[in-house]
Amino acid sequence: MTRPLRADAARNRRLLLAAAADEFAERGLDASVADIARRAGVGKGTVFRHFATKDDLIAAIVLDRIDALNAAGERLLEAADPGAALLEFLTVAAHQRQQRDLSFLQEAGELTEEVTKVRAQMFHTVHRLVDRAREHGAVRADVTGADVILLMCAPNYVTSYVPGASPDLWQRYLAIIFDGLRPEGAHPLPHPPPLTP
Amino acid sequence: MTRPLRADAARNRRLLLAAAADEFAERGLDASVADIARRAGVGKGTVFRHFATKDDLIAAIVLDRIDALNAAGERLLEAADPGAALLEFLTVAAHQRQQRDLSFLQEAGELTEEVTKVRAQMFHTVHRLVDRAREHGAVRADVTGADVILLMCAPNYVTSYVPGASPDLWQRYLAIIFDGLRPEGAHPLPHPPPLTP
DNA sequence: TAGCAAGTTGACCGGCCGGTCCGCTTATTG
DNA sequence: CAATAAGCGGACCGGCCGGTCAACTTGCTA
Numbered sequence: 001m002t003r004p005l006r007a008d009a010a011r012n013r014r015l016l017l018a019a020a021a022d023e024f025a026e027r028g029l030d031a032s033v034a035d036i037a038r039r040a041g042v043g044k045g046t047v048f049r050h051f052a053t054k055d056d057l058i059a060a061i062v063l064d065r066i067d068a069l070n071a072a073g074e075r076l077l078e079a080a081d082p083g084a085a086l087l088e089f090l091t092v093a094a095h096q097r098q099q100r101d102l103s104f105l106q107e108a109g110e111l112t113e114e115v116t117k118v119r120a121q122m123f124h125t126v127h128r129l130v131d132r133a134r135e136h137g138a139v140r141a142d143v144t145g146a147d148v149i150l151l152m153c154a155p156n157y158v159t160s161y162v163p164g165a166s167p168d169l170w171q172r173y174l175a176i177i178f179d180g181l182r183p184e185g186a187h188p189l190p191h192p193p194p195l196t197p
Numbered sequence: 198m199t200r201p202l203r204a205d206a207a208r209n210r211r212l213l214l215a216a217a218a219d220e221f222a223e224r225g226l227d228a229s230v231a232d233i234a235r236r237a238g239v240g241k242g243t244v245f246r247h248f249a250t251k252d253d254l255i256a257a258i259v260l261d262r263i264d265a266l267n268a269a270g271e272r273l274l275e276a277a278d279p280g281a282a283l284l285e286f287l288t289v290a291a292h293q294r295q296q297r298d299l300s301f302l303q304e305a306g307e308l309t310e311e312v313t314k315v316r317a318q319m320f321h322t323v324h325r326l327v328d329r330a331r332e333h334g335a336v337r338a339d340v341t342g343a344d345v346i347l348l349m350c351a352p353n354y355v356t357s358y359v360p361g362a363s364p365d366l367w368q369r370y371l372a373i374i375f376d377g378l379r380p381e382g383a384h385p386l387p388h389p390p391p392l393t394p
Numbered sequence: 395t396a397g398c399a400a401g402t403t404g405a406c407c408g409g410c411c412g413g414t415c416c417g418c419t420t421a422t423t424g
Numbered sequence: 425c426a427a428t429a430a431g432c433g434g435a436c437c438g439g440c441c442g443g444t445c446a447a448c449t450t451g452c453t454a
Contacts, residue, residue, distance in 0.1 A: 044433075046432055151373070185383075192369075251441095
């Protein structure tokens, strides 16, 4: 039985999460807690009252993003065209990452049990999306869900090295990579897929 | 007219470069100068005698790698099959990065003028390799050298998130991405290519 | 082999960062 | 409105890191 947060505390928590997301997006995971607190307009102590450690703060942000991806994935499992559904899932994922760059989502490995659990769910959803697409002939026979999970973030990764580029440039590389996943013109792959994720 | 290094100094310089490459590969760019010095078996002051700043040390390593890539690229410009030449260049690049992970090669933006210069040469070589492959029909008409430069490091990037994986897993993703670059089964790209690099 | 410049070393410095703590403020509630 | 606990803030701590320096060692050369 946990008491609800006091009104000002709830407001500060929201401000902190937003400020942290912005700061991490701009400066990467090395952004300092003091800067996040300043950006949110609160004292540094307040950060640690809401999140015991910096990692817990990161975990809270990551959890939100993965949850959103999960929701999109579940929805797209019902879509009529499995190939288009997979492409749209990857589009949603890349778009979300572009909004506020969360490259570090992967960098920060095992954050909390909860993150690990939700991420496993998300991975499972991707596997199902890929299986459906493959059975439908929209994806080559030799790619697996694990392949798509690994390739999922590549479009954002490659565009992050063009500082002045259009924020939509990732769409180009998602299209190229997705063409590589299609059955048409596929060449045999020189290495078996990984067992995880 | 710079005098040659003393024998022990030259040896220490080599030890330092090797130790730094290993340490950066294992711990990323955050590896501390003190650890690098310990690994090389020298005092911390010696590091700064050879490399004025930590960034200069990084630049020295990066320079070596890019030079090697340049040499391979120049050689492959003479190859008979332009498509195979481009694929081999990408294979050499990915293999080199896998040997000692230099993901940070890109992270560390403008290090020194010399790095910028050599990197520009390498970019130029890639452009030429891609142009030849495109004219030969081995690569789709709508991809540019800049596209390939950006995608060049993606295979290593995606496999870096499978800790226990085979060290050759990158070959699988290079193959998938290269299939995406082929003309067969290519779908129109939704976004124009970047002007740089 | 003697003298010296080149090279080495590790203690030390200033600065930053994650995290703690305690006195102060304020929302809540009866 | 008064009492109280929940929340807040920022000085402070220990640790780490890049970089400096002055005393010491050593390879080179005449």
